[in-house]
Amino acid sequence: MPSKSTIISSLFWKFMERAGVQFMQFIVSIVLARLLAPEEFGLIALVMIVITIADVFVQSGLGTALIRKKDADDLDYSSVFYASLTLAAAVYAIIFFAAPCIAAFFGQTGLVPVIRVLTLTLFIGVFGGIQNAYVARHMMFKKLFYRGLAATIPSGALGIVLAYQGFGVWSLVFQQLTNALLSVIAMWFTVPWRPHLQFSWNRLKALFSFGWKLLVSSLIDNVYDKIRALVIGKMFSSAALAFNDRGDHFPRLLITNINQSISAVLLPSLSQYQDDKPQLKKMARRAIMTSSFVLVPMMAGLAVLAHPLVLILLGEKWLPCVPFIQAYCFTYAVYPIHTSNLAAINAMGRSDIFLKLEIIKKIYGFALIIGSYLYFKTPIGLAYGTMVSAAICTFVNASPNKKLINYSYFEQIKDICPAFALSSVMVAGMFGFSLLEINIYLSFVLQIILGAIIYLSLAKILHLECFEYIIKTVFELRKKHGR
16 A cells, blocks of 8 residues: 555655646747747647547557556556557558548648648557556656656757747647657656567456446547537637637646646555545545645636736737636636546446446536537637536536545535635735736736735635645655755
């Protein structure tokens, strides 16, 4: 069983990996956004709709199955690797020959070579998927930190140079390809796993019996996640899609740094206690409280600062993405509830429940997308529909754990209420300060400082459990490392 110090250390390094990589990617994206037109970002977003969905079939939910299996060995890893590689070849062939039809559907005939080249990332992703599963299972998240930096910095520099030289959309294509390739190469030298010339249908079938439900769940989730982009790209324009994606990018940047770090460490940690329901509940509750305490004020503060942030970093040509940022901030604010509940369900091996939840959530989601499009008839209307869907889905994801680990709706709402209440007070103070007519740069910095002071001061005055837990954990880590 992993100790508390192992879990906290793994979480620290996973967060450092996400924060370091995302920070570098953020800098690169800002430079590229100033060098390239929104339409060029929109074209890549169209291609990524296809690739993201295709990657679901290649991964097949087998990575999660490997993480969860208590006695996974080289035969399991090699069997999954060769199966995934075969699937990647089959899916790539389909997309290669379907590329003209896909490009014609979007009314962008120039997308054909872009689709065929960028889809090569499916093969690279096979290696990366197995490596990530190995790292997560063995809690080796420190290695991901170095891998991320080794891939992001060179690929980002290449993208910027190509954009400056006038390569347009191809600068984004080669940036992504290089990033994926360097990630795998870096892991090859730091992770001991290697594919062996061995394969077992029986092992694969056993893993797939769990993974196929996650495959279907992931497919439903990704199709739903990309349906907004599909509608915007098809019914409006690639520029509108770029504004939507850029609006999603800012809050997603913060979420992936923290929420995905928690998720990556939480599943293997919870899986070790899959037969101990009280401990599962304790860990899931701690994850929800801690991640909500950190993420909710970030999303609230970003919503307030969206307008000056876009002006300062991207310039006026990107201002249409501001309302998208604000809508997605609320959408992502409730993600800690999704992550912790779903991790607990997966840790108990209930991928059947996971699949049922995805189907139920997407019925609501697709209905809201259709309704918001018919009612608003604007790209931002679709973002509003997603916002409402996220709120509804928090209850859907929480429902099974009432019985599975005795973690009720009321307890979960009680655990996240302090973060939302304190964030509301913080937003009021920040918004009031923004009304003062002072320099935009000075106002931006002072609002961040004011928001942090209000939020943390209230947390300390009220002696919030999650705040005191974070402070205690930080001191324990410093003491452990002799600082």
